[in-house]
Amino acid sequence: MAKDFITRKENYSEWYNELVVRADLAENSSVRGCMVIKPYGYAIWEKMHTLMDNMFKETGHQNAYFPLFIPKSYFEKEAEHVKGFAKECAVVTHHRLRAKPDGSGLEPDPDAKLEEELIVRPTSETIIWDTYRRWIKSYRDLPILCNQWANVVRWEMRTRMFLRTAEFLWQEGHTAHATKDEAEKEAKKMMEVYATFAERYMAMPVVRGVKSENEKFAGAVDTYCIEAMMQDGKALQAGTSHFLGQNFAKAFDVKFLNKDNQLEYAWATSWGSSTRLMGALIMTHSDDNGLVLPPLLAPIEVVMIPIYKTDEEKTMINELAQRLQKELQAKGIKVKYDNDENTKPGWKFNEYEFKGVPVRLTLGARDLKQGLVEVFRRDTLAKENHNVENIVSYVEDLLKDIQQNLYNKALKYRQYNTREVNSWEEFKVEIEKGGFLLCHWDGTTETEEKIKEETKATIRCIALDAKEEEGKCIYSGKPSHRRVIFARNY
RNA sequence: CGGGGUAUAGCGUAGUCCGGUUAUCGCGCCUGCUUUGGGAGCAGGAGGUCGUAAGUUCGAAUCUUACUACCCCGACCA
Numbered sequence: 327m328a329k330d331f332i333t334r335k336e337n338y339s340e341w342y343n344e345l346v347v348r349a350d351l352a353e354n355s356s357v358r359g360c361m362v363i364k365p366y367g368y369a370i371w372e373k374m375h376t377l378m379d380n381m382f383k384e385t386g387h388q389n390a391y392f393p394l395f396i397p398k399s400y401f402e403k404e405a406e407h408v409k410g411f412a413k414e415c416a417v418v419t420h421h422r423l424r425a426k427p428d429g430s431g432l433e434p435d436p437d438a439k440l441e442e443e444l445i446v447r448p449t450s451e452t453i454i455w456d457t458y459r460r461w462i463k464s465y466r467d468l469p470i471l472c473n474q475w476a477n478v479v480r481w482e483m484r485t486r487m488f489l490r491t492a493e494f495l496w497q498e499g500h501t502a503h504a505t506k507d508e509a510e511k512e513a514k515k516m517m518e519v520y521a522t523f524a525e526r527y528m529a530m531p532v533v534r535g536v537k538s539e540n541e542k543f544a545g546a547v548d549t550y551c552i553e554a555m556m557q558d559g560k561a562l563q564a565g566t567s568h569f570l571g572q573n574f575a576k577a578f579d580v581k582f583l584n585k586d587n588q589l590e591y592a593w594a595t596s597w598g599s600s601t602r603l604m605g606a607l608i609m610t611h612s613d614d615n616g617l618v619l620p621p622l623l624a625p626i627e628v629v630m631i632p633i634y635k636t637d638e639e640k641t642m643i644n645e646l647a648q649r650l651q652k653e654l655q656a657k658g659i660k661v662k663y664d665n666d667e668n669t670k671p672g673w674k675f676n677e678y679e680f681k682g683v684p685v686r687l688t689l690g691a692r693d694l695k696q697g698l699v700e701v702f703r704r705d706t707l708a709k710e711n712h713n714v715e716n717i718v719s720y721v722e723d724l725l726k727d728i729q730q731n732l733y734n735k736a737l738k739y740r741q742y743n744t745r746e747v748n749s750w751e752e753f754k755v756e757i758e759k760g761g762f763l764l765c766h767w768d769g770t771t772e773t774e775e776k777i778k779e780e781t782k783a784t785i786r787c788i789a790l791d792a793k794e795e796e797g798k799c800i801y802s803g804k805p806s807h808r809r810v811i812f813a814r815n816y
Numbered sequence: 817c818g819g820g821g822u823a824u825a826g827c828g829u830a831g832u833c834c835g836g837u838u839a840u841c842g843c844g845c846c847u848g849c850u851u852u853g854g855g856a857g858c859a860g861g862a863g864g865u866c867g868u869a870a871g872u873u874c875g876a877a878u879c880u881u882a883c884u885a886c887c888c889c890g891a892c893c894a
C-alpha cells in the first residue's frame with residue numbers, strides 16, 4: 327500500500343536503501359560513509375543493546391571501556407592483524423589547528439604534529455591486550471571477561487547504511503583465560519549467545535559455523551560465526567566469535583604464573599556484533615509495504631488509532647484508549663495511542679505499517695457501537711474484528727504468534743533456498759539463483775579463491791552440525807569429508 | 817585508486833543541446849475554512865548565492881576552464 331515504494335523484486339538494494347530512510351531508521355550524514363541513526367532506528371538498536379547486554383552479564387561478563395585511539399606501534403605488533411586492518415584505518419597526526427596564513431580557514435598546526443601517530447580503533451584487541459599485560463600476573467587473575475560497547479572506524483571504500491559504514495556501533499568482548507580449552511569453550515559459548523539472540527529476539531534463523539582459513543578474523547586461530555540468509559538469497563554474517571590462541575598474548579607479552587609456578591602465555595577470545603544487525607533485521611522480515619519488526623524488538627508493539635466524527639465519540643474513544651493503554655502496559659506491552667488530529671486515520675495506517683509496528687488496533691466509533699475493534703497484524707497484513715472485552719489477552723497472544731510466525735517464515739525461506747550442489751557446472755548455474763549451496767570442498771585456500779574469482783561466491787562457513795560425508799570437491803575433484811556453505815554475501 | 821555519471825527550494829525535478837522578461841512543476845512546509853473507516857479538498861502564503869571559483873558576453877542555470885562534493889560500476893570489506 328506504500329506510495330511510490332519500490333518492490334524487492336524490482337531492485338532489492340534500492341528497496342533496502344529507501345526503506346531505511348522512509349521508515350525513519352537512519353539517514354546519510356554530510357560526512358562521507360557515516361550515517362545518522364534516527365530516534366526510531368536507535369530505539370531498535372537500544373533494545374538489541376539491552377537484551378544482548380543482559381545475556382553477556384548472565385554469562386559472567388562485565389562492561390569496561392578502552393580508548394578510542396590506539397598508538398600505531400601497538401597496532402603493528404600482531405602481524406596478521408595489521409595486514410587485515412591497515413588498509414582501512416583513520417590516522418590522527420596532529421592535536422591542534424591553526425588559522426591558515428591566507429586567512430581562508432584552518433589547517434593542522436605543523437608544530438602540533440604527534441610524536442607517535444594514533445589509529446582510530448577499527449577493533450580493540452591491541453589496546454586491550456596491552457592493558458591486560460598489567461592485569462594478568464597469576465592464574466588467579468584469570469579469567470578476565472570484559473565487554474565494551476563502543477564505536478569503531480573502518481575506512482570502507484563503499485558503504486551502505488547499517489550494513490557497512492565507515493563508523494559503526496558495536497560491542498566487542500575480550501576475554502583472557504588460563505587454558506586453551508577454556509578459551510575455545512568461551513568462543514563457542516559466545517557464538518551460541520549470538521545465535522540465541524538472533525533466533526529468539528530477532529526471529530532470524532542462523533547457521534552456526536566456523537570460518538575457513540581465508541575468511542577468518544585477522545589474528546584469530548578460529549573464527550566462529552552465525553550466518554543468516556537475506557531475502558535476496560545473499561548471506562550476511564551477523565556475529566563472530568574468535569578463538570585467538572596465544573597470538574595477542576605473545577604480541578603483547580601477557581604471561582602468568584600457573585599452578586606449577588611456570589610462566590605461560592594467556593589464551594584469548596574476542597567476539598563482536600554491530601549495528602549491522604539492524605540491516606540483518608530489516609532484510610530478514612520486511613516486505614514491499616515497508617519495515618516488519620518482530621514484537622520483541624519493536625519500539626512500539628501496538629498502535630491504537632481512533633476514528634470518530636462527533637465530540638461524544640471522541641470522548642468515548644479517548645477513554646477506552648486510555649483504559650486499554652494501561653491494561654496493555656501492565657502486561658509489559660509497548661503501546662502508543664496516536665490521537666494526533668493533524669493527520670487522518672488513513673495516513674496513520676500507512677505510516678505505522680511502513681514502520682513495521684506489529685499490531686494495530688483501530689478504535690472506530692462505528693465498530694465500537696457493536697463492541698468491536700479492528701485488529702491488524704503487520705506480518706500477514708490480515709485484519710479482523712475482535713471483541714473489545716478480551717482484547718488485551720488476545721493482543722498478548724497475537725504478539726507471541728507474530729514473533730513465532732516471523733521466525734518460521736524466515737526459516738522456511740532459508741530451507742527452501744538451501745540446496746546441495748555436486749558439480750562445478752551445476753554450481754555456476756545455481757549460484758546465480760542465490761541462496762546457500764552445500765558443496766564438497768577440498769579444504770584449500772587456492773580452491774576457495776578460484777571459486778571466488780570465477781563466481782563471486784565465498785565459503786560462508788563450515789556448519790558446526792555438518793554431517794560427515796565422503797565426497798569430491800566440486801572444483802578440484804579432490805576428496806572431501808563434509809559439505810560447506812557457499813554463497814554470495816554482504 | 818581506475819572507468820562512467822550527476823550537481824537547480826527541505827526532497828524529487830523542468831529548463832542546459834540552440835545564452836535573452838519575474839527560473840518550471842510535484843511533494844513537503846506555513847495560515848484559514850471544510851474534513852476524518854486506507855496517504856483529504858479548496859483558497860492564500862513562505863522558501864533559490866541554479867555545487868564553488870574564474871573566464872567569454874551588452875546579457876550566463878545555459879558556453880569555456882579549473883576545483884569540490886556526491887552517485888553508479890570495479891578493486892577492498894563486518
